[in-house]
Amino acid sequence: MLPRQKNRMIHTNGYHVQPLGNAKDCGTKQVGHTWLQKLWKKNATSSSYGQIKHGGTPHTWLWRGSYKLYTRRERVPSEMSEKFKVKMLSPAEIAFLTQYCTVMKPVTKTLNILQSETNTHMGWLLPVIFQLEAKLGRLEVSCKLCLPLIRAIQVGVQKRFGGMMGDPELIAAAIFLTKFKTTWTEKANIIEAGLAYVKHHIEHMTEDEMEHVGHSSDEDDFFSSLKSKKSKGTSELDGFLACVSDKIDLLNSFPLIKKLSLKLNTGLPASAACERLFSCAGLLFTANRARMNSTNFENQLLLKLNSKFIE
Known part of the structure; x- marks a missing residue:
């Protein structure tokens, strides 16, 4: 049974995209994004792969991919940019990306908390959302470059959760x-x-x-x-x-x-845990294993999800 809100929180991050497209600094964001993508792509395909210690190439198709991409820019030494012949970021671009990471940090923490499978209950929803709104409100003064982003996230949160904030x-x-x-x-x-x-x-x-x-x-x-x-x-x-x-x-x-x-x-505040279960089930029930009976399938799924307790 899905949680009360039904709408998946995994898409909350998407609310900032459209308003940010009209901001005067969106060009700076795009330049910084392109620069980091080029650098990591060259690093991954070069013979000296791994010289940038970033723990893996970020996936921007994930909801938190862009945020992780920008937070890792500080780990890139200038000599690596010169080696791969990629122009370094300008001070204005670095300033924008720094503020972007500052703004998105509480958003990513909010999603991580609510999409967790352990120590998370329905009662976490409102306290986490109220804390997110308070943190974004304080950032309006210090993050002027990302003010359109802050406004867009606030509008998105109100649109998705505004009706739940007064639910007894x-x-x-x-x-x-x-x-x-x-x-x-x-x-x-x-x-x-x-x-x-x-x-x-x-x-x-x-x-x-x-x-x-x-x-x-x-x-x-x-x-x-x-x-x-x-x-x-x-x-x-x-x-x-x-x-x-x-x-x-x-x-x-x-x-x-x-x-x-x-x-x-008893319920969870987000359906991400259910989606992870369905994803694991899809990996087991492939076209080559279509004749697997329900009991065998359930047992294999149970073992896969609890493998950390068996090892």
Whole structure:
């Protein structure tokens, strides 16, 4: 089952392309990009391959390929440019690429976090997006050359995630993560919406539990919901928020919070993990192995994805 947002975050990086095409500095970006591509292509095809220690030729067809390409420009010595007869970058081009890397660094970190397969839950979505917006806002002053890029990313983030930023269910999922709780945003209305969602569902969970418990009299049964709301629901939420521990094991001390957290945080914030699974499955189920039965295919896929635990 795919995450709630359905739209894959892997395409978020594409929102900066069109607005940046109208910027006066896009020519500088293109020159720097062409220069680095030429240099790495010559280095890869020359007899002295490997003299530029960059850890592999970058793939610009990947969403993070251009960013990695530009960050590696500092590892290129001037003598390598002279050897391959490629003109060095001008100071203006270097300044632009430096600011480009500064702007794209929080974007790449955001995508890496949300597309991870481990230690990532649905509750990470809003805190990460809010942090990205805050970082981009601070960069507007220091990165004037890439201001169109910053504006385009901000518009793209709002277009894709703007409708989710006030979703009480996603806010509650973030509050249930001990790493964040209520500290990930300064907007009081956002936190209040999430807390209201939590209190409402905890009250219903408490009432459902009380319906299965016997009572001594009709009077006690009639007013039991008032006792449960006060003693169990609100106190458990207050106790969870008051704890300073950021370990996930803290949820074991609050059964109602844990139950609701499992419901909201089981899903992943992006479908990249599912796509990686489908990609591995495609490598196994080739045309030459079309008669493989489902059990054999499932076992081979399981072994392939868990090979690091077997070795």
